[in-house]
Amino acid sequence: MANDTPALPGTPAALIARYGERYRWLLLFAVMVGTMASIMSSTIVNVAIPDISRHFALGQGRAQWVTSGFMVATTIAMLTTPWVLARYGYRATYVGAILLLLAGGLAGGLADNFNLVLAARVAEGLAAGVVQPIPAVIILYAFQPHEQGRASGIFGMGVVLAPAVGPSIGGLLVDWFGWRSIFYMVVPFCLASLWMAYKYVPVTAPGGAQADEGARLDWRGLALCTLGTLCLLNGLVELHGGTAGAAAVLLIAAAVTWAAFVFWQRRLLDTGRKPLMDLRLFGYRQFTMGCIVAFIYGTALFGSTYLLPVFLQLGLALSASHVGTLMLPAGIVLAITIPLVGRLADRQPTHLLVSTGLTLLALSFGLMVFVGLGTGLWALVALAVLGRIGLGFILPSLNLGAMRPLAKGLISQGSSTIGFLRMLGGAAGVSLCGIVLEWRLGAHGVALSAGASNPARIAAFGETFLMLTLLCMLALVAAWQLRVRPSDPSDPSAASGPVTS
Template sequence: MNAPTSPAVPVPAPLTGFRFALGAFAVALATFMNVLDSSIANVAIPTLSGDLGVSVDEGTWVITMFAAANAVAIPLTGWLTQRIGQVKLFVGAILLFVISSALCGIAPSLPVLLAARVLQGLAAGPLVPLSQALLLTTFPKHKSGSALSLWAMTATVGPIAGPALGGWITDSYSWSWIFYINVPVGLFAAAVVWAIYRDRESPARRLPIDTVGLISLIGWVAALQIMLDKGKDLDWFNSPVICALGVFALITFAFFVIWELTAEKPIVDLRLFAQRNFLGGTVAISVAYAIFFANLVILPQWIQEYLGYRSVDAGLVTAPLGVFAVMLAPMMGRMMEKIDARILATMAFAGFSAVFFLRSNYTTEVDQFTLILPTLLQGIPTALFFVPLTAIILSGLTPDKIPSAAGLSNFVRIFAGAVGTSLLATSWNDRTILHHARLIEQANSYNAIFKDSLSQAQSTLQVGASNALAFVEHGLGAQAAMLGLNDIFWMSAIIFVLIIPLIWITHPSKDAAAGAAAAGGH
């Protein structure tokens, strides 16, 4: 992954007046559209799955496929920028995002929707790094911190607006409109960016691309993601399809690693993992993001399926995540100057662990305040999460290595989010089945509690024994799902504690705070 622009190219003069305000707003709007789309579908999965006639687990592929495609597109951003120019690429990516969003909205079946989501994920790849680059040229150099604060606030407001907006649209109109909403927003952003920035285009030049590396990258990422998404349905490695996908992914990944380590101009510079800070920071941020993102996906599903919340109510329960994240984002620059990034990252991981421990005590009778409080508190470690870890990852690298390092760490992080979602969804299902089996073992005529529950159901519902038994069975299913989810929360809390040492194998980082904000991202 090469730097988006050549070091010899002069930076355009900052914008002023109305052009400055409108240009910054349009670039930020495109970022917001992208970030919003990564969370807006979370609360719509149960409704979407029902309308398309698929299971909720299959509906989750709508999220994982987008994330996997987004991850694959990131390594191409540097090459595409130099080949096309950053303004043309940014506007083109917005328009492709708009087209793919419209295709998502009209999709008549899950395969068509997944294909459109893959296209949407590919289009989203260049939007985050290029939005940062354009904002940095919009503001005067001495106000680069303000530019990045605007970007950070735009990126973090997505978790507030996404679930609530997605829930309201799904309940009031149709899940298709969570995608259609991107069309007018994207067209406006693309038109304004082109009108204001087209005379500030970066130079384009023909560059070779690591075709073999790119094909092998797509091969192992696609095979691994399909294997994870289809594994449960096909009974994992008892299925020849899953075995074939696993073998193909393993062989292609091994080839990819060998090729990228020996290629003259690799699409992914794997040699960066020889740097202690890059290795420790990237593994830490990727594992943490995998747990963080996966829980954001499965929590609204449980709230809707087993607590009976509407989509909009589930969105409002999960929306407070962004409150503290937005409030603390402008302070991160000053905090990074005074506090070791490793301490901030450790505080973030400890905070996440505490939040998941709180959630691991949920019951099927949980009230709304108890649901909202951990989500609200989760905004604090979220604000302390991204920038310090990115500072650690980029510290000690020469300027020519920072774009490659930022691109590679973002690729690993985003793909880890897709993998983590698949693994945690499968783990939740497995734990639910286990707890259900244990509960059923106790559901017999010798168990006084079971007999009382059955009698109470008959008298309360005024139904026969068979209907009462079905009612009790439904309650056992909800209880099993709750116990399974508590296991996931508890496991998530433990993982956040276990990965703290990864932060402390790195060296202190004081020189990369600015570069972290510029090259990192949510």
């Protein structure tokens, strides 16, 4: 953040003067707690989906919207983060989002029908979408280039503790107190985050500038983006659960809407107005490749986050508490891997780190094909650990590799755009996994909820994991293009240099 701002209360200059050089780490820790709460709310509910389905007598497709509704809301909200930060500043934006997350958690736990549960999940998703791009902006503004990898690693280690410990505690809570209890897990994190926000988060906008009360949101672009996302996801669902005609109409509508969105964003740029998504970002080759990796990686990651607990419970007949316990060692390994890779990201090419992570992630998915009812628990833990080591290589490296070349004024837009595309891939991935799973179950002539598990049902899950393997291999092609090419004159990143505080 800029250090030449007048030392008014709540500005970066005043906070640095009060807390000294350690302030940037205190700020990082403050936003880390809120991000942990938002990520926990996105992942912990997966262990409760079977219980929620039984409680409200839902089919698999409708229950899937507990996850998909959150993902769609998060995806859309991410694109609004640059405007909200410019309009209201860091502190007001962050506090407002955390309050919405807190309200969603309480409402979900108290809901007495599924529509209210879904509304609470959407509210949590909107909050998470605004919060999650903020740490990357802070890291690139507040830390020197040689510290950014370490900061990303430390931040990542803290953030993954939530999904590492969350499913284990959540599984126990579901078994002991029922599915409602998992919604309340975000409450202490939100309260702690609000307290720290008023101490450490500045009131200014990115770069240390004062918030601009006249900043205008691109409502037309937001409407087009929302419509395109909903048409895409519903079209994917209709591909299997509905009619071919309805699927074709929705997917064509999605393509037309996204084309209109791109046209409108270009028009705003040409007329000097601020678009929802600044298309100048895609003039940076590394950023463009990073976005492609982020989309495919999001598809595989979030699709598997939905698929794995369902497989362990309905495929291998394990309890929710067993599922959480099995995933705990993998989460701990991930928390250890991320800071180590973060330090490597300050010295090693990010395309090598991201490619290594995708390879390990693909391998962990591919080996799931060989899992059966006789597979030992140690093998399931080993596969989960392998996949989390892969994630540990990707998480602190991808954003840095894609965003380091960006001009300073594009950092906020870059963080929200790459996050948007990752979450769009994730929302599509959840739907895609549901579609492929239902397809393969039908091909094997078995149902997901009828009776005890059997080899045919497990084979359907294995084939769905194989699809995720192929997606990771596809992302490897784009990941290799993250490498720096200083001799490429057409690449703006060759001349822009690193971002400094």
